[in-house]
């Protein structure tokens with residue numbers, strides 16, 4: 001639906017009694033009639049009511065059996081954008097068959113039935129600084145998913161989580177990440193229980209230190225390459241974009257972001273309220289200095 005049609009549909013419902021409202025409703029009806037969205041008979045009703053701002057066309061439409069000829073108001077734009085993002089995310093995940101994918105898709109299908117709620121959308125500097133670059137990179141191979149994220153991102157609550165002590169999680173990560181829940185318990189437009197699916201963004205070169213949590217977790221990275229390890233002191237493995245990572249409960253994991261911002265779909269499939277803990281490692285200073293580019297594989301480990 002075009003933005004113009006959305007506006008016309010909304011204008012059909014211009015409040016009764018407002019000065020000139022009869023003419024506004026009629027003008028909107030004419031536009032919708034021209035594009036084939038409203039019948040000639042219904043248009044005639046809006047014409048009859050147009051000089052009298054207090055006359056409700058709905059009453060005359062009902063009397064003439066024409067209520068069904070009038071298009072309903074469009075769903076709000078944010079709802080369309082969020083629904084489309086979930087369609088694209090599910091379509092993306094359907095291309096994989098590894099561990100966790102089926103659980104995530106089952107949860108998504110269970111919880112996305114209702115209409116999404118409007119959630120607070122405070123500005124987030126990490127999002128503003130890094131999302132466009134991440135989407136430019138994703139758009140080269142997955143243009144529909146990139147566009148769906150671009151449209152829906154402003155409708156989500158992006159959080160830069162600052163409750164970890166900075167000396168534990170690292171100053172760069174603390175101020176260099178943002179996540180937004182899409183389906184979940186808090187701040188998510190689609191409510192769920194024991195399930196949390198969203199988007200996660202980290203600035204280039206940042207180290208997300210070793211940590212673990214009781215929730216099983218899927219990362220589906222949409223950009224890359226990034227370094228990973230699954231145990232403090234283990235060697236770093238560099239993975240390209242579009243290689244999902246499934247973390248069993250309490251498996252330590254660490255992410256070293258490469259030259260592109262890290263953007264992923266994440267999902268916790270249960271135990272979403274059990275907190276994460278940092279797993280100490282001695283080599284964080286070196287990993288924070290590390291830059292993943294040509295030759296990184298040789299340096300890893």
Ligand SMILES: [Fe+2]
Pocket residue numbers: 213217247253
């Ligand atoms: Fe995690």
